[in-house]
Amino acid sequence: MGVTSSLNHHNRSFTVRTRPENLHVVVCGCAGVGKRTLVGKFLSIPPDSVSAGTVPPAVDCLSDDKPAVPSVQLTVHQKSIETDGSRCNLSITTGDVEQGSQFYKSDSFIIVYDITSRNSFNALDAVRTQILGVIGIESPQINMVLVGNKSDLEAQRAVSRATAEEKARHWGCQFLEVSATTNPEIDNVFRAIIEASSREETFMSK
Numbered sequence: 001m002g003v004t005s006s007l008n009h010h011n012r013s014f015t016v017r018t019r020p021e022n023l024h025v026v027v028c029g030c031a032g033v034g035k036r037t038l039v040g041k042f043l044s045i046p047p048d049s050v051s052a053g054t055v056p057p058a059v060d061c062l063s064d065d066k067p068a069v070p071s072v073q074l075t076v077h078q079k080s081i082e083t084d085g086s087r088c089n090l091s092i093t094t095g096d097v098e099q100g101s102q103f104y105k106s107d108s109f110i111i112v113y114d115i116t117s118r119n120s121f122n123a124l125d126a127v128r129t130q131i132l133g134v135i136g137i138e139s140p141q142i143n144m145v146l147v148g149n150k151s152d153l154e155a156q157r158a159v160s161r162a163t164a165e166e167k168a169r170h171w172g173c174q175f176l177e178v179s180a181t182t183n184p185e186i187d188n189v190f191r192a193i194i195e196a197s198s199r200e201e202t203f204m205s206k
Contacts, residue, residue, distance in 0.1 A: 019083060019198045024091045025190070028127055029112035030120040034149040038112065038180035039092055042190055043079055050077065083191045090190060108143040108197050110189060113164075115148045115177065116156040124167065143196040144173040147189055152179035 027035045040047040077092045093106070111127055113120040124146070131142060146168045148159065161177060168175035174192050178185070 019086045019194060020088055022089045022091070023108055023194060023197055024093070024106045025108045025110060025193055026093050026106045027110045027112060028131075030114070030117070030123050033112050033114040033117070033120050034180045035112050038147070038149060038178070038186060038189065039077065041180050041183075041186045042092075043077055079190075081187065081190055081194070083194050088194050090194075092190075108193050110145050110147055110193055112147045112149050113159065114150050115159050115164075116150055116153050118158040121159045121164070121167075128171065143193060144171060145189065145192045145196055146171065146173055146175045148175070148177040149180050151177045152182045 027039055029035060036050040037047040040050045043050070078090065079092065080087055080089045082088075109131060111124060113124055115121075128144075146164065148161070148164050164177070165175050174196060176189055176192060178189060180186065
C-alpha cells in the first residue's frame with residue numbers, strides 16, 4: 001500500500017498516511033444524473049459500455065412531479081490509478097437500481113447529483129441515510145465524495161455551488177463539480193475517494 005510520512009521534531013513523533021492498494025467504490029445518486037457517463041469517461045469507454053447488469057429499472061427522480069428515489073450501482077468495473085506515487089486498484093460498481101444489498105458492500109462512495117436538477121440534490125440525504133442505516137456505522141468511518149455533475153450546463157443551474165459546498169461541509173467530505181461529458185479531469189473524482197479512504201497513524205520515535 002502507498003505510504004507517506006511526516007516528522008514532528010518537537011515531540012519526536014511521526015505520522016504515516018497509508019493509501020489503500022485495493023478499493024471498492026460505489027457510485028450512487030438519482031437515475032439520469034450522469035453516473036454511467038462519469039464512470040465511462042474514467043474508464044475511457046462509451047457510457048453505453050458501462051454495464052447495468054440484469055437488475056430492476058431505476059425510478060426517474062429528475063422530474064419535478066415524481067418523488068426523488070435514489071438509485072445505486074451494481075456491476076463491477078476495474079481500473080488501476082496512481083495517486084502521489086501510490087497505485088490503487090479500483091473496483092467500481094455500476095448499474096441503476098432503486099435499492100439493493102450489493103449497494104452497501106463498500107465503505108467508499110461517490111455520491112452524484114445533477115447541478116441542473118434540484119430534485120436530484122434533494123435526494124442526497126436519502127442516499128446517505130440509506131448508506132448509514134444499512135451499513136450501521138457512523139459517517140466518519142464512511143468515505144464519501146460529493147460530486148455535482150453537468151457543470152457544462154451552467155445556464156441551466158438549479159443548485160448553487162455554495163449550497164453543495166455547505167452540504168459537503170455538513171457531511172464532512174470533499175466536494176467537486178465536473179462535467180462528465182467535457183471535463184478531462186474526471187480522474188480527480190476517483191483520486192479524491194482514494195484520498196478520503198486513506199488513513200493516518202501517529203507513532204512516537206525512539
